[in-house]
Every structure is written in C-alpha cells, then in structure tokens.
Amino acid sequence: EAGVAQSPRYKIIEKRQSVAFWCNPISGHATLYWYQQILGQGPKLLIQFQNNGVVDDSQLPKDRFSAERLKGVDSTLKIQPAKLEDSAVYLCASSFAVEQFFGPGTRLTVL
C-alpha cells in the first residue's frame, strides 16, 4: 500500500515570497490533515478536511495560509506571503478511521 506522498521535500524561499505544498493521501482515506512542526515542538494541526470539506481550520493563519482539497483527494497548502516564523516542517496526514498516517513532510526555510 502506497503511503502519503508529499512534495517538495525541501523548499527555501525569501520572506514575502509565496510557496505551495502538495499532498496525496492514501487511497480511500476521507480525512486529510495539514500540520506545522516548528523545530523543537510537536506537530500542530493547521487544517483538517473531511472529503473536500473543511472541518477544522481554527489554527490556520488565514491572512496568509490557504488550503484546498479539490475532488476530495489530493490537497495543496499555500503560504502567501511567507514570514520568517513560517520556517518549519509541514506534515500531511490522512486517515480512514482513528489512526493517522503521515507523509515525510516538507521542510520550509524562509530567509
């Protein structure tokens, strides 16, 4: 069974630039999550989708972050414009029931 795929694996940008991350969940998983993991901290949920609908985006900085999950399958997370404090690993996860399966993450560095 293929796991959760994410791209790119690494991204370096300058502040005020925009960036997008892509996630392809495990086939059949209705729930998709985006997490932000800042160095030295545990992952923090940014947004949760159930199929193509948002069920929790309470911790998503909506002035600069956006996410979509068209057709209820893959998803993109965008940051525009990026700030220095956005430097982190962005993890995508998917689930069918309780257990979440995580992708390898995208490490973003904002200079």
Add this chain to the structure above:
Amino acid sequence: AQSVTQPDIHITVSEGASLELRCNYSYGATPYLFWYVQSPGQGLQLLLKYFSGDTLVQGIKGFEAEFKRSQSSFNLRKPSVHWSDAAEYFCAGWVLSMFSGGYNKLIFGAGTRLAVHP
C-alpha cells in the same frame, strides 16, 4: 484545557539499557492516546495506541506503554534499547475539537529526543 505534556526534552541512554519516556495528559474524558516516533527527515510512525481495555499495550519495535488513569500518564517503555532507536518520540492524545462539529483531532506533546550511546 486539553493538553499532552512530555516532561523530558532530551534523554540519553546506553545501548542495551532500559528506557522509559514520560507522557502526561490533561483532559477529562476517556483518552485515546498514541506514541509516535520520528527519525530525522522522516514522517511520524505510529508505535502504539491505547483506546480502552488492557492498560498495558504492546507496540512495534519492542515498545510498550502503560496507561495509568490515577496518574494521568501514558509512559513508553522498552527493556533494551538499540542504537537504531535514536529518534524523537511524540505522545499524542485524540481530543474532541471544539470547531469541527464532532470531529476529533490529535494534540501532540513537544517531544522527547532520544540519544543512544554505544
């Protein structure tokens, strides 16, 4: 507030020694609790989970954890550590989100980084 706490930021053990990583949770309902491991450059891998029933749960890679309601703890243990166990370990709890109309979400502790000396 619902929270998961890992008191130890960094732990170093010798290869072959026993290991215990601490996790405390703070929320009232019966918790669903998890331990994940994250190796450098990798995503999180589930080691084990507790939902209900037997309070001692077995996981992959020889890990086990014990749920103690009286202490609000879910500590991870391994009797003999291998060098390949060096990684970061996260305890997480599955809690009801106030914003999602009944959907649950994971909240993570800050993690414990494990170093293994040969």
